[in-house]
Amino acid sequence: MTIQQNLLRIRQEIYDYSSGKNVHLLAVSKFKPVTDIEAAYEAGQKAFGENYVQEGVEKIQYFRDKGIKLEWHFIGPLQSNKSRLVAENFDWCQTIDRLRIAQRLSEQRPLNKTPLNVLIQINISDEASKSGIKPQDMLSLAQDIVQLPNLRLRGLMAIPAATENVDIQWTTFKAMEKLFLELKAHFPQQNIDTLSMGMSGDMKAAIECGSTMVRIGTAIFGAR
Numbered sequence: 001m002t003i004q005q006n007l008l009r010i011r012q013e014i015y016d017y018s019s020g021k022n023v024h025l026l027a028v029s030k031f032k033p034v035t036d037i038e039a040a041y042e043a044g045q046k047a048f049g050e051n052y053v054q055e056g057v058e059k060i061q062y063f064r065d066k067g068i069k070l071e072w073h074f075i076g077p078l079q080s081n082k083s084r085l086v087a088e089n090f091d092w093c094q095t096i097d098r099l100r101i102a103q104r105l106s107e108q109r110p111l112n113k114t115p116l117n118v119l120i121q122i123n124i125s126d127e128a129s130k131s132g133i134k135p136q137d138m139l140s141l142a143q144d145i146v147q148l149p150n151l152r153l154r155g156l157m158a159i160p161a162a163t164e165n166v167d168i169q170w171t172t173f174k175a176m177e178k179l180f181l182e183l184k185a186h187f188p189q190q191n192i193d194t195l196s197m198g199m200s201g202d203m204k205a206a207i208e209c210g211s212t213m214v215r216i217g218t219a220i221f222g223a224r
């Protein structure tokens, strides 16, 4: 299967699972060469996710130099000392898990750019090894983030523990949907419109539970 064929199939699956709702497709291109990203772009894909700051910035620079406008999402764990590169180069940061990193991103966002779109990452499976905040800390972090001038809080993101058990997938994604609705209800003035959940292995359940953005790597680009 080519990247183009994979994209066509994934888009069809998203359409089938979403019963008409608009679900965005983020192509996760970590470890994949720019030629793969170009193939996806030529098949109509515009939004890409990267996990590592340096790798992501090199790719962003490559397409900027070619005059190709893509939308870049940072989806990896973010260390403070790398925040400036994210603020200066990416369009979204999906992995906000503490106020300090949000403050840095807001301070470092260039004023000639639109505000950086951000998502709060929730550690929904409560795994010690995973980043993200506890669900009960969501509202207070959100309250602080919406004060920051150069960020736009758009919603939530989660990376649940990997499982093929669809019942567990559903329970977890439904818990995320509930938090997302709670966030929207608390901040009606903000444009809270993004629930980023679902990867190659659990996309169907995520969409059925209200995901508005799936992050797909393997099913588009092949194994890493």
Ligand SMILES: *Cc1c(COP(=O)(O)O)cnc(C)c1O
Pocket: 028, 030, 051, 075, 076, 159, 199, 200, 201, 215, 216, 217, 218, 219
């Ligand atoms: C790698 C990665 C993905 C894509 O995972 P696949 O299983 O390859 O689709 C999605 N989200 C995050 C945060 C990732 O790190």
